[in-house]
Every structure is written in C-alpha cells, then in structure tokens.
Amino acid sequence: MDNQDLIAQALQARKNAYAPYSQFSVGACVRGESGNLYTGANVENASYSLTICAERVAVFKAVAAGKRKIRALVVASSTAAPPCGACRQVLAEFGDQDMQIIVSDPEGKTKTYTLGQLIPQSFTRDYLTKK
Template identity: 50%
Template structure:
C-alpha cells in the first residue's frame, strides 16, 4: 500500500502552490478503513498562513468524516526525505499516535512512528479540569467520533 500512497503523494506534489520557496510537498493519508486523501502545500505571501501538505490531507479526511488513520506518506522536492514540521506532528497527534509516517526524497526514504516523532503532544488530557463539562462538539476520546 505504501507504493500506492507514494504515487498519490507524488501527484499531489505536482499540484503544490509554492511560488515563494519553490519547495513542493505532497502527502497521502490512509484512513483505518483504507480510504486515501491527498494534500499539497499551499504557500502564502504571509508565510505564517502557509498550509502544509500533511494538514491539507488531514483536513480533507476529517471533512469527509474520518478520525482514525494508519499511515501518512510525504514526498518533497529535494534529495533528502523530510520529516513533518512540529505543527503537523501536533495536529496529527490529535487523532492518535499510532500513525506510521513515511517520507521519500530523490535519494532515500525514512520511516517513523508518529509517537517517536512527537512523544509528548499537547492533548485533551492537558485541558482536563479547565472547564466544567465536555467541550461542545468534542469527540469520544476512545473512538475519535463526534458525540453529537
């Protein structure tokens, strides 16, 4: 399945909007049920508003109703395989630490478990006791499915 995800990520990379850095990234995210969602980086002149390929793919999957994921494949311009940025690690970690992360560059590949890349994410557990009651719209932490 990693070959198929790599192909999807490569197709997404071609669609990247990277006029400022020229650094194109594509991502493919596989759900627990085998659905695949792609994303590409979308740069902005206000650099802080740039969207990473990993989060674009995750947003598409979440918008389609998925909450549990198996693996993520990243393909980027350049020789080396790149790791996801800290923001992407945090956002992916919201949906569980069991995601396998694969990254492919022109001259190699790398593989990690998300839990190894980001062992101590900020989580809903850090928010316990901050508010009375459950946060509106929050999902069940065991199933990662919306409760409403």
C-alpha cells in the same frame, strides 16, 4: 502494511503544490480509518504565515470527509523532509503513537518513523479531561 499506494499518491499530489516563494514542493497522502486515501499539497501565500503544509491539507481533507483516525502518512519532498512541529501536533490529534510516518524523496526512496518518535509526550485531548 504496504504503503506503495500512499507513496505514489503523495508523489502525484506534490505536482499540485503551490510554492512560488520557497520553491519547496511537498505532497502528502494519509490513509484514513476506512482505508480511504486523502492527498494534500503545500499551499503558500504572499502573506507567508498563511501558508499551510501538505500534511495538514491531507489530514483536514480526511477529517472533513468524516474520518477521525489516521492510520498512516506519507510526505514527499525533494529532501524527504519529516513533518514540521505544527503538523506533528495535528497528527497527534488523529493518529496513535505507533502510526507510521513515511518520508519519501522524488524517486520513492523512503524512511519510516512512528508518530511517537516524532512527537513523544504530545499534548492530547486526554489532558483536557484528566483530573
């Protein structure tokens, strides 16, 4: 699937990052099950641990809109950084192992991973119910 629309939206969302402490602005965009797009940007806080990543903002917006499945994610940053461990766990809740995770630099140069590559053997709801 062509993800140029997600890349463009993630780069645009990055402009709204609130990153006065790290200066590391990140934008994200996810495609929900219906094809709708949801964007996010990182939001930092003077109490540093309250900071939330762009990826989780985007996923939570999708979930709050009623979506329960994420098909693809683009993360845009100056260094095309992949999602942190906390975001990978959140993605594992709503994405399949073959979900595409695309990292982009400001010029739109990308690298693509699958969720399974970034968080293999993830803890999921299945473990809560299996006997």
